[in-house]
Amino acid sequence: MKIDIEKICKSYDGPGKTQRQVIKDISFSINPGDFVIILGESGCGKTTLLNMLAGLENPTCGRILVDGSPIAGIHPSRSILFQQPALIPWLSVKENVAYGCKIRKDTQDLEYRVNQFIEIMGLTGAADAKPSQLSLGMAQRVCLARALVGHPQVLLLDEPFASLDTFTQAHIQEELVNLWMSESFTAVFVTHDIDEAIRLGNKIVVLAGSPAGISDIFDIDLPYPRNQHDPGIKALRTDILNRFKIAYSVKRRLADEI
Template sequence: MVGLAQRIDTAQGSFEPSPGSSATGPASRSGHPGASPQRAGASLDIQQVSHAFDLDGSTLPVLDQVDLHIEPGEFVALLGPSGCGKSTLLRLIAGLEPPSEGALQENGQPITGPHPSRVVVFQDPTLFPWRTVWRNVALGPEAQGTLKQQRQRVDQTIDRVGLSQFSKAFPHQLSGGMAQRVSLARALVNDPAVLILDEPLGKLDSLTRLTMQSEIVSLWRNQGFTAVLVTHDVEEALFMATRVIVFSERPARIKADFKVDLPYPRHRGDPRLAELRHQSLSLLGLDASW
């Protein structure tokens, strides 16, 4: 897999690219090929994090000694078996609950709860049906008491996701893809340092999903936030992310950690993506044939 990854670490060993293999195109300050040079995202540190749930008096371990550093402006995709703990890790990063063991930090500061610098986009858009697109996107500035000063930013964010003509529409008048764009705009209007994506495209039809993948990558490249994506779609992870983390079965441990050393914009027919897909499916214990 020449030039596909800078590193694949597994329990069995590691992969290193051949000498001289590299992606072409502009790189950010943190070295991500093809990314915007203006990186404004935050670093994340997950330090020996374990987590368990109490179920009817018994303990269900979900995460086991997860240790991970994410550079500012990286786009990291989390892959692993269903129910292994990926979404739980996102909740911990978001500060929605504390870990059972270990610590999490954003830019070196402890994560002790939710913060406007970290926003989550879920699988369901969860829009308020009585609010227009504009009013849904304006929810954050309104809650913070800054809407009067942020009206232009709301307009710009809606335009950035391609919905200027629908700013007065209500959620029931939108397609699934449009509703998810509103959800993204609502998150991005707060200018987050970390965008947490919990399978945001999982319920979209295949064509809309492909379009939204490209749009999210474009927003990330333009705005420079750090992105952490949970997905069960290997192709989605490889098409969007600068780095992929593969988890084991529950309780989740990091099974592999590799960088996708390909420039943006990426092309779905690139044979190097097919090669890396084969490697990723093998790590997941799945059939790697098309």
């Protein structure tokens, strides 16, 4: 599934009758099987961009094409994972994982698929547990299983591991990369964490400015699992940080001039 983002912008209603532009003139393409990171500082518009890719929001101008056709709302081929695990409290882990597929009547081999993803995510012992009995990391694993059980072609992830401790984060990041390799979906992952971006992505799209535009796109052709002490990784990290410093100093200068 190829995604082409063509000159999109997004404005929200501001106070009174004003409009506030959040995203301006963003264009890039996502190839099937890419692991794309949307990296930018807090509040720059990353979630807004992801929501437009999900079909939860419409661009104010420009268009997003999926295999050549404009996105028209949400679609099961594009699954989304949010920052906070949102599970149905009265359903078991197994039932939560199956829920979306059941609603869509995508029930062929469902029990097999549910059990398969529960096992992959290391949740077999907790299959009958209720969400209140799970740790945050386990709950996010359930959400990941639920997002993947319908075999989406695109997985959209909005800072899904931001509230997890460092150890759980490292484990689940590794699991995600393994799943991405074995299931061959396209991933679009939003984060403000440079190290997470470098660990996961094969393409990093850096957003900067206000309204946000693309400041850089980095292609990363380095094998997984990635080692932060690898000279290539260190150089890339420095490069990305420098771009942020430049973008930040331009922002400060513009603010000082106003």
